Amino acid sequence: MSFGQLPYDVAHLLGGAMLLTSFVLLYQRRVPAMVNALAAQGALLAAAAAWQGMVQAAPQLYVTALVACLAKAVAIPLALRLLIRRLDLHRTVETALGIGPSLIAGVALVALAILTVLPVTAGARAIVREDLILALSVLLLGMLMMITRRNAILQVIGLMSMENGLILAAIGAAGMPLVVELSTAALVLVAFVVAGVFVFQIRERFDSVDIGFLELHRGERR
Amino acid sequence: MPLPWIIVFLPWAGALALAAIPGLALAARLNVLVAALSFLLCLLLFGYPHGVQGWTRVDALNVPFVTLAAFIGLTSALFSAGFVAAEGFDRLRGRAYHAAFQLFLGAQALALLSDNLGVMWVAIEIATLASVLMVAAHGTPAAIQAAWKFFILCGVGIALALFGTIVLYLAAQPVAGHGDTGLSWGALRAVAHQCDPGLLNLAFVFLLVGYGTKAGLVPLHSWLPDAEAEGPIAISAVLSGLLLNAALIAVLRAEVIVVANPGTVAADAFLLTLGLASVLLASVSLWRRRDARRFFAWSSIGHVGLAAFAFGLGGTAANAAGLLHLAGHSVVKSAIFFGVGHAVRLKGGQGIAEIGGLVASHPALGWGLAIAVAAIAGLPPFSLFASEFLLVTETTAQAWWLLPPLLIGLFTAAAAKIVTLQAMCMGAPRPDAGVPPGRAASLCALGPLWVHLLLALAIGVAMPAPLAAMLQDAARLLG
Numbered sequence: 104m105s106f107g108q109l110p111y112d113v114a115h116l117l118g119g120a121m122l123l124t125s126f127v128l129l130y131q132r133r134v135p136a137m138v139n140a141l142a143a144q145g146a147l148l149a150a151a152a153a154w155q156g157m158v159q160a161a162p163q164l165y166v167t168a169l170v171a172c173l174a175k176a177v178a179i180p181l182a183l184r185l186l187i188r189r190l191d192l193h194r195t196v197e198t199a200l201g202i203g204p205s206l207i208a209g210v211a212l213v214a215l216a217i218l219t220v221l222p223v224t225a226g227a228r229a230i231v232r233e234d235l236i237l238a239l240s241v242l243l244l245g246m247l248m249m250i251t252r253r254n255a256i257l258q259v260i261g262l263m264s265m266e267n268g269l270i271l272a273a274i275g276a277a278g279m280p281l282v283v284e285l286s287t288a289a290l291v292l293v294a295f296v297v298a299g300v301f302v303f304q305i306r307e308r309f310d311s312v313d314i315g316f317l318e319l320h321r322g323e324r325r
Numbered sequence: 326m327p328l329p330w331i332i333v334f335l336p337w338a339g340a341l342a343l344a345a346i347p348g349l350a351l352a353a354r355l356n357v358l359v360a361a362l363s364f365l366l367c368l369l370l371f372g373y374p375h376g377v378q379g380w381t382r383v384d385a386l387n388v389p390f391v392t393l394a395a396f397i398g399l400t401s402a403l404f405s406a407g408f409v410a411a412e413g414f415d416r417l418r419g420r421a422y423h424a425a426f427q428l429f430l431g432a433q434a435l436a437l438l439s440d441n442l443g444v445m446w447v448a449i450e451i452a453t454l455a456s457v458l459m460v461a462a463h464g465t466p467a468a469i470q471a472a473w474k475f476f477i478l479c480g481v482g483i484a485l486a487l488f489g490t491i492v493l494y495l496a497a498q499p500v501a502g503h504g505d506t507g508l509s510w511g512a513l514r515a516v517a518h519q520c521d522p523g524l525l526n527l528a529f530v531f532l533l534v535g536y537g538t539k540a541g542l543v544p545l546h547s548w549l550p551d552a553e554a555e556g557p558i559a560i561s562a563v564l565s566g567l568l569l570n571a572a573l574i575a576v577l578r579a580e581v582i583v584v585a586n587p588g589t590v591a592a593d594a595f596l597l598t599l600g601l602a603s604v605l606l607a608s609v610s611l612w613r614r615r616d617a618r619r620f621f622a623w624s625s626i627g628h629v630g631l632a633a634f635a636f637g638l639g640g641t642a643a644n645a646a647g648l649l650h651l652a653g654h655s656v657v658k659s660a661i662f663f664g665v666g667h668a669v670r671l672k673g674g675q676g677i678a679e680i681g682g683l684v685a686s687h688p689a690l691g692w693g694l695a696i697a698v699a700a701i702a703g704l705p706p707f708s709l710f711a712s713e714f715l716l717v718t719e720t721t722a723q724a725w726w727l728l729p730p731l732l733i734g735l736f737t738a739a740a741a742k743i744v745t746l747q748a749m750c751m752g753a754p755r756p757d758a759g760v761p762p763g764r765a766a767s768l769c770a771l772g773p774l775w776v777h778l779l780l781a782l783a784i785g786v787a788m789p790a791p792l793a794a795m796l797q798d799a800a801r802l803l804g
Contacts, residue, residue, distance in 0.1 A: 223523025231495060242488060246481060258477060265484050272491045278503025279494055281443040288447045289487065292480060295454050299461075299476070 110158040111230055117151035118237035118271060122213070125244040128264055129209050130202045134256065138183045141260050145175025148267050155274045164274055166283045171270065174290055179263065182297055186256060200251040212243040234275030241268030263293050328373055329381040329438045332366050332391065335359065336398075336431035344424035347416050352423045353406035359427055360395070360402040363434075367395040371791075377511050382440035385798035386648075390570055391437045393652055396780075397566040397659050398430045400773035404663050405559035407769025411670055411760065412557050414462065422462045422557065429455035429563065436571040442490050442508045445575060446483065449539065452571065453479045456564060460556035471551035478548040479539055486535025486575075489528045493582070496524035513582045522588030529592050532579040533599075539572035542633060543603040546626045553622035554675070558666035561618055562659035565625045570651050573629060577636055581804055597637025601727070603630020604734035611741035617665050617677050620745055621658065624701060627738050628654040628709075634731065635716050636803065638723055644800035646715035653708035653781055657700045660777035664694035667770035668749070673759030677745055682754030690767075693774045695750040700781055702742035703735065708784035 124144040131137045149172035156164030200208070216239040224232045245265030249258050270286045273279055326334070339359030346352045370388045405426070414422060432455060435448035453476075461472035494507045500519045506512040517525065538545040553561040576596070583592045607627030614620040628650065635647030667690055668683055669675045683691030700707035713735065720727050762770070788796075 219527065223521070223527050225523070226521055235492070235495070239488070242484070249477070249481065255473070262477070262480055262484070265481070269484055269487050269491070272488060276491055276495050276498065278498065278507065279491065280503075280505045280508055281441070284447065285443055285487065288450055289484070292450060292454065292483070295457075296476060296480065299457075299472075 110154075113154055114151065114158065114230065114275070115233055115237075117147055117154060118234060118275075121147045121151070121267065121271060122237055122240050122244075125241050125248075125264055125268075126206070126209055128260065129205055129244055129248055129251075132202070134187050134254075135184065137257065137260055138180050138187065141183075141263060142176050142180035144264060144267050145171055145180070148270055149176060151271060152274045159277050161278070163283050167270065167274060167286045170283075170287060170290065174294070175263070175267070179293065179297060183256065183260070186297075190256070205247070205251050208247055209244050212247060213240045216240040216243060231275065235272060238268045238272035238275065241265070241271060244268075259293070259296050262296065266290070266293055327378045327381070328366070328369060329378060329383060329434075332363060332370070332395075333431050333435040333438065335363050335366065336427040336434070340424040340427035340431065343427055344420050346423075347420065349409060349414065349416070349419040352419060353402075353409050356423050356426060357399070357402045357406050360399040360430065363430065364392075364395040364399045367392040367434075377440050377509070380441040380444045380505075381435075381438045382511065383438065384802060385795045386574065386802050387437045389648075389652065389792070389795060389799070390574065391434050393655055394430070394433050394437065394567045394570070397563065397655060398433075400663070400777065401559045401562045401566075401659065402426070403769050404562065404666065404773050405557070407762065407766035408558065408666060408670065411762065411766075412463070418462055418464065421458060425455040425458040425462075426559075426563075429459065430567075433567050433571055437574060440510050441505060442493065442510060442513070442578070445510075445578075446487055446490055449486070449536070449572065449575060450483050452568060453483060453539070456552070456560070456568060459560045460552045462557055462560075463555070465555075468555040471548075471555035475548040475552040478545070482535045482538025482545065484535070485531045485538075489531030489533075489535055489579070492524055492528035492531060493579070496520040496528060510578055510582070514585055517582045517585035518587065520586060522586050525583050525586055525589050529579055529583040529589070529595075533576055533592075533595055536572045536575040536579070537599060540569050540576060540633070541572075541603075541626050541629055542599045543606045543626065543630065546603065546606075549626060550619045550622040553625070554616055554618040558618075558662060558669065561622070561666075562662040565622070565662065566655040566659040569625060569629045570655060573632060573636075573651065576633075577803055580636070581802070584804060593637045593639050595637070596633050597727075600630045600633030600635075600637050601730060601734070603627060604634060604738070605730060608734045608737035608741065611738055611745075615676055615678065617669070617675050617680055617745075617749065618662075620677060621661055621665065621701075624738065624742065625654070625658055627734070628658070628701075631713070631716070631735075635712075635719070638716075638719060638727075639804070640719065640723065641797065641800045642715065643719040643723070644803045645796050646712045646719060648796055648799055648803075649708060649784070650712035650716065653712055653784060654701070656777050656781045656784070657697055657707065657709060660697045660774045660781070661694065661701060663770045663774045663777070664690060664697055667762065667767065667774075668694065669759070670762050670766075671757050671759050672755060673757075677748050679755060679758070680749045682752045683750045685752075686754035686757070689771050690774075691750045693771060693778065695746055696778055697774065698742055698746040698750070700778065702739040702746070704739075706786050707778075707781045708788075709781070711785050 127140040149168045152168035220236045245261045249261035266289045273282050432448045432451035439445040457476045500516040501507045541549040580592045583589050610623050632647045632651045635643045668680045672679050703709050703713045
């Protein structure tokens, strides 16, 4: 399977589109639009999983696709939107890093992923290499997003995006055991944190979910 | 059902039952009962044949640590039963706290017992979620901040560890083939020399950073002091005593696979560097702590770093020293948290300055805590002295030039601990500003504290021969 063949091209297209949505997440400043981008990334992940399920003749990947579609493209974005409405976050979001620098850092991270993965996978098949690069890039961009945003919900979105990258890597590894179990477990992690934000804001009536507020309580109060 | 799975599922069944029981006192008793049953089951593991059973394995490396984990789980449950009433939980929080405690113990056992690296990852993830729940149990802004920090850092950490696991599978796939063998630790170790070294390197970096975050290695440690200072006190004991061990052993399992291939980078050098950095940073940071629980959390960072240093040094003797150190640290550190927990309740604050002169006012507690702190500082005759001595001898033999930084770290940390010992236990007693725990509650803290000290003493001066043989086997397993 290599460039120019349909199974490869479609897998590459879907992975590339996921990377593109990661960049959207990186520069977008409006929170609702970010949730939309996240939902789009989840839907692309579901499509990629289903496609790999067909190409690899691995029916369990359809389960991964279904779970990704229901949870990441529908349920979690809906929950986040509800949360945003309740917390009144329909305004511009501050980033610790400006759009320009964060995009430059993003491109640098993608270059880093390429430079890291290409030499070590010289023996592997082309699809494995490209898939790993795309997955690692999505992972690193998610991490960058978590670093540059100071808002709790946006950190959750960053964590979810990282996790999308992980699942992309897992479904691309042909014959990987426990893919369904691992992807579900990773999803539980994200669902847990979304639930956590929900519960704490309802119970504790935090006026703000900006983690800057929490910083007041850090360390030893002197 | 094979024994390893019973050991995992018994606490999980207990967690379900505990989640359903509204009464705090009844739940605390059931918690102790389940922990006691798990401990008895773990003792059976010593007679269980070593080998792989599907997704789990029983070997010389995990049997002592699973049993130790169950033992500390039991004593922590006992301590928690005495002190949970004073934590001020409402019914929902009490249920969540007890259920999360058992969920954590089960996940912890699974993380140690699993042969399949995917299962191990899931187990560590469940343990993370359960411990976040326990750290947040108080619901104060400080507790939520600690839980959030813990969650975000460890969430990123375990995400990276999963990526490492996937890359490890990719490396092994051409040799090990499809299916469950591709993630089996035993199988991967056997075929590692044929795998692509580049992919193994990549996998190791992610696994080290991922599980290293959970093990609290510098520079990935910053969640640990907050998590240990803000949660209920029983949780500090299990976090220090169990979680760090399981995470470090996960790193070691990854390292064993990677070093089995001669073409890879020197994985042990990474471990050694992170370990030494942890020892040095912790030894300096200990001097600046005013909060007793944060102080001992920092000491955990230093001790795990010391164990990582030993494993990085490599060789059977150094590995044995590392394993002995991990076990000894777990036993003594949980004893310290029982003592500190009791003292905090008496004095009504967890600042080191607020806890003073314990020996004069409460001799049983004061001497217990003083001896435990001396043991954690590495004074003889406890097991930490034995392991540190062994480690220093091995360092002299293998890499003498590492001796100065190691000794500086060891002595700086020990001096800080002795100073804290004097501040907390000696001198004129401070007034008891808190609510003194009842007789039964005091026994729940002092009993486990002294039993742990006796155990540390026994490991230090008279380790049973079969256990010593098992330790040697485990050290050889680590290469």
